[in-house]
Amino acid sequence: EWTSPPLDAALVDKPGLGKAIIGRGAVNQKGPESAFLAALHAIKGANKKMPVNLVMVAEGEEEIGSPHIAQIVHKPEVQAALAKTMGVFMPSSMQDLDGIVTLSLGAKGVVELELVSTGEKWGRGPGKDIHSSLKAMVDSPAWHLVKALNTLVSEDGNEIAIDNYPKPRPISDEEKKMIADGAKIRSEAQAKKQMSVQHWINDLPWEQAxxxxxxxxxxxxxxxxxxxxxPGGKTVLPHKAVAKMDFRLVPDMKAADVVPAIKAHLAKRGFGDIEVNMSGGYDPTQSAASAPLIQAQIAVLKRAGIEPVMWPRNAGSYPGFVFTGEPLKLASGHFGLGHGSGAHAPDEYYVIESTNPKIQGYDGAAMSFVEYLYELGK
Amino acid sequence: EWTSPPLDAALVDKPGLGKAIIGRGAVNQKGPESAFLAALHAIKGANKKMPVNLVMVAEGEEEIGSPHIAQIVHKPEVQAALAKTMGVFMPSSMQDLDGIVTLSLGAKGVVELELVSTGEKWGRGPGKDIHSSLKAMVDSPAWHLVKALNTLVSEDGNEIAIDNYPKPRPISDEEKKMIADGAKIRSEAQAKKQMSVQHWINDLPWEQAxxxxxxxxxxxxxxxxxxxxxPGGKTVLPHKAVAKMDFRLVPDMKAADVVPAIKAHLAKRGFGDIEVNMSGGYDPTQSAASAPLIQAQIAVLKRAGIEPVMWPRNAGSYPGFVFTGEPLKLASGHFGLGHGSGAHAPDEYYVIESTNPKIQGYDGAAMSFVEYLYELGK
Known part of the structure; x- marks a missing residue:
């Protein structure tokens, strides 16, 4: 599905965009990171003093749920050093195809887990796959899983129906205002097309969605x-069935409360044998728009002629909670001009030489980091 | 998983059994079929007149649901010829490890199908896999399938809850008697061990199960x-989810009634978009114990010192309905001494030279067919 091999880092002409680099990790995370390093080299090359003190943190486990970042950050000496900082930011390429920048003030938390139903654990059904004709006298772990799953959500599949599940805090007026403003700027038609979606949940209009x-x-x-x-069928009665699930969390939900709630909910309904195997997860991340780290981003964007779409949070997740949560309560966010797309997917790209006046290329991205560092230093 | 290559037809010593041939199709269906052909050669070789007129039918599609056998059987000239016969039998190796023969008077019918839930058909949810964070505004075809499946069966997964589903005829006293007698002879402990099952449905005792x-x-x-x-997880919201299902049918249920009932049931509950794709199936098969074809089997078995376990029907399926159903209403069944096991599985075997006095080898199997043909000719 790649038009050039994923490790070739080929430079190609992308119509309407200019020269772009195609390769695994081009936009997430190598392109913006190298542009940031280029910014540091530029400052050094111009014999300028760095406007701020910087500490680089390289986290190599983000894609597998960052199982160790908290352990590192909460080492007493690291935590003490971090406590004295303005915050944490990740190089990014925030411009969409219209050049618009959406500035997310956080991200949802997530818990990823598997629900596993087996005859062995259940003590009913078979301990191995057997002939499906035996369904007439043997219980089915697959039906058991279906019945358990059915209790977790409302009939339309959209409302969580788990007993004593952590509750979100209501959305604030400030967040509602951001969403109302953002919904006016962002294109509903484009979003629907990108996702091949005809209707949002409950046929909500764009802003409500x-x-x-x-x-x-x-x-x-x-x-x-x-x-x-x-392909086709096979007349077996399976001894095992698995649902792979993820649960996104908004403030003030805690990742640690999810699995106990699910386990208690299932146990109460006769599904206590179903394993709830959490593979990773973390709390939501939130920063105040008023934080100097965020205000410096807004200032740089405005100077570049960009009025950012302020957005309460990314609906996806990153482990920013280790910085924004207790006890550090630092601001955290992504920043950087430039454009790329296709993270984790074929033909992932990052624009190097932009022919679109609304979008910055590699030089512009590097320059945005220089501007940001000087703005932070003010 | 094969101890000798599946196409080698290796002769091996099996402890407690003797020389057995191991290979794909050893017992289902090549071993018993070749023993039957050997019986015909023996009759010819002894210069004897065949005691009955035989027509051989080779059906090569049984493992894919026999989509064409009915078309062939119901050709006017074939049907007219078949109408004049005593019935239809398939060579088999009916002896279990104790030498006991279970004589099934039929088989369940079956319908195999897929329930397919997609965003495209539903008109809700995505038309391709999208990032799972979007679940907050996009419906899920996977949840839609879970909710639809949930309506098909009772909470324990064991009772069909489909509206206007074809109903079985109640079990007869004669069938109950057969089962009571058979349950005494067949080992519950062995059955539970073979299937790795601890409890039958509803904790039924063996006879009730x-x-x-x-x-x-x-x-x-x-x-x-x-x-x-x-392995592990992946944060996607899938556009498609499929349940592969089979539905076994007992007399007097009709395969043709299954899909319409499921479709109407789903449509009534808001799941009319879920595809119900039937890939194959047929009606139950039943023969009377009093049919000459069956009585001849019993006579041969008794002469061999075997009191067969009479059994209402195989819980699995074969397309005997084309012979036993309207308009032919012929008797149909399997027959043959000898032993083998592992159909469709690694190390499928068929005993050639038996060291177990309770079990016939290849010669004994061939001889059982000779006896059967002469018994039918009486």
Missing amino acids: NIRLESQPTANIEGLVGGYTG | NIRLESQPTANIEGLVGGYTG
Whole structure:
């Protein structure tokens, strides 16, 4: 599916954009990171003094749920050093195809887990796959999983129905205002086209759909696996069925409260045998728009002629909670001009030489980091 | 998983059994079929007149649901010829490890199908896999499938809850008697061990569990497939989820009534978009114990010192309905001494030279066919 091999870092002409680099990690995270390093070299090359003190943190586990970042950050000496900083930022390429920048003040938390139903644990059903004709006298772990899943959400699959599940704080007027403003600027038609979606949940209009996106937690089925999964059918009664799930969290929900709630909910309904295997997760991340780290971003963007769309939070997740949560309570966010797309997907790209006046290329991205560092130093 | 290559037809010593041939199709269906051909050669070789007129039917599609056998059988000239016969039998190796023969008077019918939930058909949810964070504003075809499946069966997954679903005829006293007698002879402990099962449905005792096996239709999940199915997780909201299912039918249920009932049931509950794709199936098969074809089998078995376990029907399926159903209403069944096991599985075997006095080898199997033909000719 790649038009050039993922490790070739080929420079290609992208119509309407200019020269772009195509490759695995081009935009997430190598392109913006190298542009940031270029900014540091530029400052040094111009014999200028760095306007701020910088500490570089390289986190190599973000894509597997960052299992160790908290351990590192909360080492007494690291935590003490971090406590004295303005905050934490990640190089990014924030411009969309219109040049617009959406400045997210946070991200949802997430818990990823598997629900596993087996005959062995259940003590009912078979301990291995058996002939499906035996369903007439043997219980089915696959039906058991379906019945358990059914209790977790409302009939339309959109409202979490787990007993004593952590509750979101209501969305604030300030957040509602951001969403209303952002919904006017962002294109509903483009979003629907990108996702191949005809209707939002409950046929909500665009602004309401965005309020839901920002304010609501989710219970999502990432994958269902059980029994025979190849082409056609196979007459087996499977001994095991699995639902891969993720649960997104908004403030003030805690990742640590999710699994106990699910386990208690299932146990109460006769599904206590179903394993709830959490593979990773963390709390939501939130920074105040008034934080100097964020205000410096806004100032740089405005100087570049960009009125950023302020946005309560990314509906996805990153482990910013280790910085924004207790006890550090630092501001955290992404920043950087430039454009790229296709993270984790074929033909991931990052624009190097832009022919679109609304979008910065590599030089402009590097310059945005220089501007940002000087703005932070003020 | 094969101890000798599946196409080698290796002769091996099996402890307690003797020389056995190991290979794909050893017992289902090549071993018993070749023993039957050997019986015909023996009769010819002894210069004897065949005691009955035989027509050989080779059906090569049984493993894919026999989509064409009915078309062939119901050709006017074939049907007219078949109408004049005593019935239809398939060579088999009916002896279990104790030498006991279970003589099934039929088989359940079956319908195999896929329930497919997609964003495209639903008109809700995404038309391709999208980032799972979007669950907060986009409906989920996977949840939609779970909710639809949930309506098909009772809370324990064991009773079919589909509106206007074809109903089984109640089990007869004669069938109950067969099951009671058979349950005494067949080992519950061995059955539980073979299937790795600790409890039958509803903790039924052995005889009741067998009554359930014989008398009840099933709704079974063969497989669940949706979204990301590899190791670990992946934060996607899948556009498609599939349940592979089979439904076993007992007399007097009709395969043709199953899909319309499921479709109407789903449509009534708001799941009319879920595709119900039937890939194959047929009606139950039943023959009378009093049919000459069956009585001849019993006579041969008794002469061999075997009191067969009479059994209402195989809980699995074969397309005997084309012979036993309207308009032919012929008797149909399997027959043959000898032993083998592992159909469709690694190390499938068929005993050639038996060291177990209770079990016939290849010669004994061939001889059982000779005896059967002469018994039929009486």
